Amino acid sequence: MPITRTRSAGLLAILALACSAPARADAPEGHGAYASLTFGSGRIDGPAAVGDRSMNGRSLEIRAGRDLLVFGGDQSATASTILRFDIIHYNEGHPDNNHRDGFAGQLVLSHDFADGRVIGEIGGGPYTNMNTTTIGGVQYDHAGRGRLYTAALRVPVPQLWPGTEVRVAVNRVALMDTFNSTSLQIGLGRHFGAPPPYSKETEAGTPLWGGIAFGRSITNMSHRDGSNGAVFSVRRYLNGLGWSVKGIDEGDDGVRVNRRGVAAQAWLVQPLTNAFTLSYGGGPYWARNTYDDATRLHGLFTVHLDYNVDKRNKFFFAFSRVKTYAQMDDRDLFNLGYQHAFGG
Incomplete structure (x- = not known):
């Protein structure tokens, strides 16, 4: 690619x-x-x-x-x-x-x-x-x-x-x-060998993390322009696991994909150091593509790296793959974003 x-x-x-x-x-x-x-x-x-x-x-x-x-x-x-x-x-x-x-x-x-x-x-x-x-x-x-x-x-x-x-x-x-x-x-x-323990703010019943991210979306076909995209998310950690709901605007590649939708993902979360936490997420993604005026169910898989500023603020990089399976418009999403903890 x-x-x-x-x-x-x-x-x-x-x-x-x-x-x-x-x-x-x-x-x-x-x-x-x-x-x-x-x-x-x-x-x-x-x-x-x-x-x-x-x-x-x-x-x-x-x-x-x-x-x-x-x-x-x-x-x-x-x-x-x-x-x-x-x-x-x-x-x-x-x-x-x-x-x-x-x-x-x-x-x-x-x-x-x-x-x-x-x-x-x-x-x-x-x-x-x-x-x-x-x-x-x-x-x-x-x-x-x-x-x-x-x-x-x-x-x-x-x-x-x-x-x-x-x-x-x-x-x-x-x-x-x-x-x-x-x-x-x-x-x-x-x-x-001795990663940091899960912090208190990741325990069940603790804060919801609200996030916003911007980046580029690349359709996995040749001769397709990249497009600007945005992701809005709500996430909760449960020690080594987590869940999130996302609103996604992938942007318009000018030819075949201009997609927006909502995704729900389950997460496997692993602290690496005091500063960095790595997680993998996957789940269903319901989205509408304006080029064929159809709403379909896809898969969304994400690699997510947090940089922990303090107990209530994080910056992150996320790489996501939209898998459409029956369609020919899979996409890679690259985003830089910010998360803040609310409540707890």
């Missing part, structure tokens, strides 16, 4: 900020968190793979997770074996006439093989995706579902930033009735 490099640079800067921020020194030991950003390349294969099969050096993975079970005498996030749940946004690069990306959930088993010097992990889980192709001069979006498998090595590099790791991984995508892919991914990550 034409915006991949711009999106990658922005997300790399955000991950760098999160990785360089010091973890809370007095945080109690317990289940940790993980975040990484990797780039790479690979090839597609299978009977549906035609033409240039290379990803052309443009594969991208954004990963965030939470430790579920730790195995060790102290039951801390520093134990040698950890079972983790990750949510992933994966872009499979640009093979000939195929631009496929999507979201996955994985159960990941990691193990420390060398007293903290090398950590290995394997994981797998469901993968929902969208592939953009051109047939007979007409561009189409094809929704797909399959599995994403990963094997990785993590090597700490404290001389770069304390807690930061180099991540080297192999991703394998397996789908039915279409091509598969394999890529080698290299980048940076961090396991937050």
